[in-house]
Amino acid sequence: MNLLYRFWHTADNQTAQSFSFALSAGDIRLWQMPSIAEKMQVLEAAIGQAQYAGGRFEIQQGERRRVAIKRSVQAERRQLNCPPPSVWMPVQEARLGRVGWVAGNGGLISNLKVWENVTLPLWFHAPYETVETEQRLRFWLTSLGQKPASFAELMAAPPANLALWQKKLVGLLRALVQMPRVLIIDAEVFEAVSAELAQHWIKSLDTFAQQARVVLVLTDKATLLPWRKIEGDERDAISR
């Protein structure tokens, strides 16, 4: 089992999310939060921007075998019965760009055109040729249900000229083009889009996950999204 991402519950109090889980390559899982505030809190922690009182998100470091870990952290891991720590790292310390994120409203930068918005995180975190970027872009845009004829117009548009569903599409496209190992998605992105388009997006995320990636979809309400919910403690799965 190729585990890529995991959440360790470390809080002493019994919160609603008092469980742990791990995601293997190819997994797409849904995590329902009791409120928007909690969802945003977890989202911040899941992408490594903040600490979360309820637990810790960790990412697998791939080929890295030996990681220097503080004694206090080692003791804490032993106490929690964590598996060998050598290849796991808190998300906050992971290399930037390994964890991607899709905002509920697309999360675009208003003074950049769509093309610049899409390439910003990709080119910021690693050098890519324009040709390779365009190939990726075409692949994912087609996968997301867009016609090739509309690509150029979409890429040249400023975000202010886009409809909400287009902003969401660009936000999703930006994350897919970046190809992070772990993708955190706000489930709000699937709201207020046509069922046909949502199906394309769901299929695209399946394709994405099949490329040895994981997707964690965060929601604060009941949803019809097809992925399996994280329910109950999955600590056993982590230890396997």
Next chain:
Amino acid sequence: MVTYLSFFGEQAIAVRDCVSLFWRVLMRLPLLSKWPVRKALLKQLYFTGIQSVGPITGMGFLAGLIMVMQVSTLVGRNEMLTLQVLIWTVVRELGPLLTAIVIVGRSSSAIASELAAMQVNGEIKTLQRLGISPVTYLVLPRVLAMTLTSVVLTIYFQGVALGTGMIVTAWNIDVSLLGEVNHFFEILTYLEISAALLKSICFGVLVSIVSCYYGLTVMRAMTEIPMAASRAVIRSLLVVFACDGLITVLVF
């Protein structure tokens, strides 16, 4: 009394934060190798630099003309003294100062309001969530572009103002323009060039850091955007004059 203390306390915190912001910018200079940061730098150079050439040309021409006309009425047909006064005023003071004022007027409020709008719309947070440091992507290119622009535009302003001044002098008191240019290079000292260069670098850094700082420190209200812009302009002018005074006292 308490109000005054609180005011000075706030100013001290702002100074500390600006110094800290500048330090973080310096530490991130190697990240200029990233294409999006370089692209942001080029955009900023165009906006702050290229688009300011027109106003700077106009101001340089008028400053040179006014200076020479005023000095001529004071010293009469004394070519050397006119030239000396022109160098004192244009190279030492007016060049860096007027260029900084143009940059403050054009770019300081624009930068502060742009960053403030990004902050209010949650776009700064978006950048952070994408793993992009706002200091690297937003502040570094602006500081670098404004500093470079300040230096280049100061030299350009001085060239235009001195050129105008010398042409008007040559025409006014009927002396050779070439001879005047020769005299100019004899009179001009390295100290004056260095002081002007130092001033333009300091002004560029100060204006950009102050503008970015006030842009980034707004919270979540739309009404804070114009306040940030106006604060950035006023504080930028204040630090430019303070720095000018300091360098003038220390160097001359």
